[in-house]
Amino acid sequence: MKIALIGYGKMGRLIETVAAERGHDKVVVVNESHAGLASEKLAETLKIADVGIDFSSADAVSRNVEACMLAGIPIVEGTTGWHKDREEVEKLVAAHNGAMIYGANFSIGVNLFYRIADYAAELLSKFPEYEAFIEEQHHSRKKDSPSGTAIKLEDIVSTKLYRDDSMNRVRIPIAVTRAGNIPGTHRLGFDGPSDQVLIQHTARNRECFAHGAVLGAEWIKDRKGFYEFADVIWEMLSAPVKPEKR
Template sequence: MRIALIGYGAMGQLVEKLARKQGHEPTVICGSDCAGANAKELAARLRNAEVAIDFSVAEAVRRNVEACIQAGIPLVEGTTGWLAERAYIERLVRDSMGAVVFGANFSLGVNLYFRIVEYAAGLFSSFPEYEPFIEEQHHSRKKDAPSGTALKLQDIIERTSNYKDGNNKSSVSIASTRAGFIPGTHRVGFDGDAEQIVLEHMARSRDGFAKGAILAAEWIRDKSGFYEFSELLDEIIDARKLKD
């Protein structure tokens, strides 16, 4: 599979390395040299690829989506911090018969963790004496805080348990830490007066994120539409159940 990499920082370089190991061909690399390009100029560079994977910056996501639509290739959107534009981008993709799969986190483990938190939040919703909270830690170079994964966890808890204050605002607090070289750690806790229950996901490296992005690229290669990575996870879980 011929892959275009948009963004060539730590994640982009890791995706390139693992993609080559899996027999894929990263044919286009758009790093800082593409920062000033418009959508049309970027699209011209992308046309030799079969799919694009974006780990760049939130401010470039709209342009990158437009460029992939113009180039006629699907996009795996791994950048976070752009969901304020989700409605516009989703409409653009659907109206143009484009293809995008996005996620707050492409790690399979994190996406299974989302399901565990959803189940736990449903249980604790019947016990209001336990108050939920979220903690997340990342390396000092990560710009967005809270992380997209933490915001996704907050949304899961609120949707599942209706944890909001009287003004319909989020009452699930998020504590963010940016320090050193932490790949990513997330904790969801439910705190009561006599005990605390904590669910934790700790990434040992970024490999899980990169492998998930490549898996998403293989999945969306021949599709059109606007998808969350969780939809791919549903297919994986169903396939594993059939095997068993």
């Protein structure tokens, strides 16, 4: 694939490395010098690419998505903090018969963690004496708080837990830490009267996010529609296991 990197910070450079290892080429870099460009002008720059991967800033997401749609290329949206504009962005993709894949977190491990959390919450919902909690830690430069991953985790777990017979949804408390250079740690706990169940995902570095973003680009390249990265993981989990050659 020919990839347009939208945002060329640490994540953008790491995606460039991972993409090259998988045989793809970076053909466009969109950085601070393009900040003032309208979506129509940016689209002209993007047309030579097969797909755009955006790890820029939340306030630029709508413009970047529109530019990719005008350029006729799908977009992998890795930026967080833009979900107040989700309805507008989804309509934009549909209006251009385009393709977009987004995710609160592009780590394969985190998306498997979501599935484990969903099952754990279903099990623990039968035992109301266990109260759920979420803790998340990230580096001090991360702007959104709580993280998109923690919000997604809270949404998954809270849909399975109810306070009373009227089926009122329980909101799960999220404790946030921003310090140092932590790539990302998320914990889901269920605390009972005499014991605790704890599930944790820890990112050792940012390469897991870059790998997932490139995997998402490979998956979305020839598709149309509005997808979440969890759809990629679901498809992989649903695929039949191929027998090993002997």
